[in-house]
Amino acid sequence: MKHHSVHWFRKSLRLHDNPSLIAALKSSRKIWPIFILDPHFVKSGTVGINRWRFLLESLMDLDRSFKELGSRLFVIQGSPAEVFPKIFKDWEISQLTFEIDTEPYARQRDPEVIKLAEEHEVKVVQTVSHTLFDSEKIIKANGGKPPLTYQRMQTVLSKMGPPSEPMAAPTKEDFTECKTPEESDHSSKYGVPTLEDLGLSTKGISPVIFPGGETEALNRMERYLARDKWVCNFEKPKTSPNSLKASTTVLSPYLKFGCLSVRSFYYGIQAVYSGKTHSKPPVSLHGQLLWREFFYTAAAGTPNFHQMKGNPVSLQIPWDENRAFLDAWTWGKTGYPFIDAIMTQLRKEGWIHHLARHAVACFLTRGDLWISWEEGERVS
Template sequence: MGKHRAIHWFRKGLRLHDNPALLKACEQASELYPIFVLDPWFASSPQCHVGCNRWRFLLQALQDLDQSLQSLNLRLFVIRGQPEVEIEKLCQQWSITKLTYEADTEPYAVQRDAKVEARMEALGVEVIKCVSHTLFDVNLTVKNNGGCAPLTYQKFQSVLSKMGTPAKALLSPTLTDLEGCKTPVSSSHDQYYGVPTLEELGKSSSDCGPLLFPGGETEALDRMERHLKKINWICNFEKPKTSPNSLSPSTTVLSPYLKFGCLSPRLFYHRLQQVYSGKKHSQPPVSLHGQLLWREFFYTVGAVTPNFDRMKGNPVCRQIPWGSKPEHLEAWTEARTGYPFIDAVMTQLRLEGWIHHLARHAVACFLTRGDLWVSWEQGMKVFEELLLDADWSLNAGNWMWLSASAFFHQYFRVYSPVAFGKKTDPNGDYLRKYLPVLKKFPAKYIFEPWLAPSSVQQAAGCIVGKDYPRPIVDHDRARQENIKKMAAAYAAAKSSNEGSPVKTSGGGKKKLSTELDKQPNKKLKK
């Protein structure tokens, strides 16, 4: 018989495989209570940007987790309330002696966990937290870089090369691991601790799009294995060569499962390595290993950079005087820019909760430095609401990159809202799918319907300016004006010596502008 009554607190790591904190909870446990704390603030607060599709994904992941736990004679307890308050109550109610959870690096989570740990210390409850949401302990990566986050991908790779390969993924707990352990469950468990419905959260399933990517560990593992069977595809994968506007995804779409921790990044890394072994294959940054390292890169920088999700007070972000154009932001968000490729991407995002990496590049560039000159912070909030894989560090980092505010400085490289989409979809099939109002336009005009003669528009049953909007800006003119604005902003940043030395959590100093400006002239492909 074990000695501990333990709670394992699920947060992001919504899985049984490669969950070291869960395994720690199982050790010498006489009673084990797996919990997920659903803070009502996230469902009701207007400051919380979570769309219906992502709520549905989360609830499906919780249902799948509960079913997997039942195979171990356990149940998931979904708790409603503030984590620090509810966990303290449960520890007292259940006479808990050990609390385990997966480490988190986001500012909200760090503050929340500090409150929980303080209350646990007062109760005499042992707290164990383990790193498993990232390939490495990001704080150790920072330490190995002299106490500062590496601000270029090349520098990041150099630091990781000295750290070896990521730890192997751990197996899921078994009934043997839980021998002598039980989870007391009452007959009213589902009533008080069951996974809620969307309606209970004040959401409507009718607001969700088609269910293309079900949530949960079961689907995550199945999806990973399906892709790993395509050995040649895995070995030859290069992200920039995939299509942003194919009718079915040209990439793995494992990002939502990694975001919620339904899939361990360490497991995916090592399963890829098994496929690569003994074969010629692509390399980072464009390979699938490279994609996991991009994720790790932004997690590492985000963990130690103050105000990483905003411009002001963010030491890695250039201060650019973005304009305030609510009507342009609204048109972009609602797929009414008048540029069919941009509008089709934004329509897919709202309907399905996922868009291709390069499609994200195109619409982010269009909103910021390319055409509309709207702050990247505004676009980040829209993505935060609509993406299934909205991830705090990656979302902020990629928006800074695409707006040329940080990490990437070739602001004169601008995606064309016409030519970029046409290159991989010359017939406009993607546009016809997501913008059916344009489906009868001939391929010659579908990317630029405003150029079509009135007779063509009438034959297509779509009059530009009436049935579909005219372009809200002239791309060529806006691009030229915005490049001048960016040049001025860069010059102002240089003269004001932006990026003065700052202290990091490791106690070191780093002149941030120096590393930003050392990036190679050639475009680094993600």
């Protein structure tokens, strides 16, 4: 029997290489692609205006892509615990699909949603697509604990074989037998809200430099992959945080939100490398993706990795508490021009070069201010 399926977007805000979405399409006669605007994030105060704008742009881009396929994106405001029982009942859902997320809040949220699905006799399908590999399989291959050095990570991965190849995006043909019911008032009920709708102030917001969405992500990736020599010679430490035009790909936010598949980028780089002399990990472009994989795996296998307390791999440091210093760092008013310029760029553009990130993080913590990295993480 064909399902009535909900595909739940969280990260992976894209159509290409989205195996859980494809699983829903292949097994269903009706599908509702949804994104839940969770008040946990709206009210947290740790999500800055640039990040919100990037997310909403990504959702609008995703909805446009669905429209071209004869479907729509349903954006629903509320907590997952409130939203799912209602839509399970109202839409007579029999299957829920989504991508595995190993981050702390997701690890608390997802088991609760799976329990709700079981209570409503809804089948749950989860797939891995936000990382190159399944983090749990890496941990298992390393004897049940995450690799805690880059070199050990490389050794483990060398025995696991290459990542799975990316899947193609769905086409109109995929939606001929699997339809999305659309109500006449869809835009007012399920449309992507504006920043103002969410109660977010746009006063003083800077122009968009890096627009969100899968379309921009793929275009940006292809522009860089077309530069064969640049790709082959890329070494991260030799790029500049001071250049007026970004000296790196600036694909990190697109990978973070899943607008771009990390596997698509990995195999795109691989195609450029083929038959050519090229740089190697850890400094190469492939090396950067492996750094990403390393930290996702370490976080997935380490309790409380996102904080100092209860984190077995974190030094337990008696940090100072100095609100005046923290505010000066946050708003670029430390009196150190390089640090202040970086923090101003971060606030206005929402992105900074990785060497700039190192500089401001060091200045905040062990370098100068002796303030906890957790305080820096909360700055929006």
